[in-house]
Amino acid sequence: MTELPGTPRPLNILGAGRAGTSLARAAASAGLPVRIASSRPPTAMRLHLAQYAPRTTAVAAAEIAQDGTEQPIVVLMVPQEDLDSVDPDWLDGCVLVDATNRWAEEPLPGWLQSALDAGRSSSQAVAARFSGATVVKALNHVSHWDLDTAGRSPGPERRALGVASDSEDAAAAVGRLAVDLGFVPVLLPGLAAGRTLEPDGPVFNRPMSAPELALLTGGTVVQD
Numbered sequence: 001m002t003e004l005p006g007t008p009r010p011l012n013i014l015g016a017g018r019a020g021t022s023l024a025r026a027a028a029s030a031g032l033p034v035r036i037a038s039s040r041p042p043t044a045m046r047l048h049l050a051q052y053a054p055r056t057t058a059v060a061a062a063e064i065a066q067d068g069t070e071q072p073i074v075v076l077m078v079p080q081e082d083l084d085s086v087d088p089d090w091l092d093g094c095v096l097v098d099a100t101n102r103w104a105e106e107p108l109p110g111w112l113q114s115a116l117d118a119g120r121s122s123s124q125a126v127a128a129r130f131s132g133a134t135v136v137k138a139l140n141h142v143s144h145w146d147l148d149t150a151g152r153s154p155g156p157e158r159r160a161l162g163v164a165s166d167s168e169d170a171a172a173a174v175g176r177l178a179v180d181l182g183f184v185p186v187l188l189p190g191l192a193a194g195r196t197l198e199p200d201g202p203v204f205n206r207p208m209s210a211p212e213l214a215l216l217t218g219g220t221v222v223q224d
């Protein structure tokens with residue numbers, strides 16, 4: 001049975017749009033230190049963050065994985081069409097949570113399109129591209145409207161969050177993040193299984209309990 005780490009970790013978010021700022025608000029409300037970066041320098045994010053993600057620290061994108069911890073957690077919330085502008089060196093050594101999805105006709109970088117054409121999941125393609133990081137698919141199946149509150153809804157039935165990785169340690173670290181945000185983590189059997197969390201899968205944007213998500217994804221519910 002997977003044991004979740006005991007100590008909450010700082011959260012680093014690459015992308016400060018709708019998804020990045022709603023996750024930042026949720027994490028800050030949960031008491032986590034939050035660092036966030038966009039394509040703009042930190043000084044140019046000041047007013048945007050004051051409005052959409054107060055209580056967070058703006059950093060340069062190139063420094064997003066430098067939070068002073070041994071294996072920082074970075075959530076990737078940059079549109080897939082912009083992923084060529086993310087330098088893989090920025091993410092070396094981190095646990096990279098791939099929270100990206102493709103929207104309908106979004107043009108994709110060549111490496112991503114060819115991996116999808118070859119039958120790989122989007123996160124397998126991201127893992128090959130950002131090969132210095134340990135990739136986990138998670139947080140992509142919850143809309144930005146829900147990220148703010150979904151994990152903190154009142155009542156006994158907490159919402160489930162799918163977590164897919166080939167690394168047990170990285171999955172456990174992200175499982176702990178899920179708990180800190182108020183979700184119940186469901187660990188999927190490997191990164192490729194993260195395909196079931198994608199937009200055409202059975203759980204996308206559908207609030208559900210952990211046993212229900214586990215049934216639909218072949219995952220295992222983790223109790224904190």
Ligand SMILES: NC(=O)c1ccc[n+]([C@@H]2O[C@H](COP(=O)([O-])OP(=O)(O)OC[C@H]3O[C@@H](n4cnc5c(N)ncnc54)[C@H](OP(=O)(O)O)[C@@H]3O)[C@@H](O)[C@H]2O)c1
Pocket residue numbers: 014015016017018019020037038039040061076077078079080082085086087099100101102103139140141142143144145
């Ligand atoms: N919206 C949702 O409900 C939701 C939920 C879960 C997952 N997602 C996924 O998250 C991703 C982002 O979606 P979104 O709706 O948040 O998009 P968005 O509102 O368009 O925001 C995109 C953000 O990415 C930043 N960015 C672009 N290139 C960058 C780079 N090279 N380095 C750092 N930051 C960069 C942009 O920076 P600037 O502002 O400086 O241009 C902007 O802050 C998509 O793949 C989406 O499918 C979205």
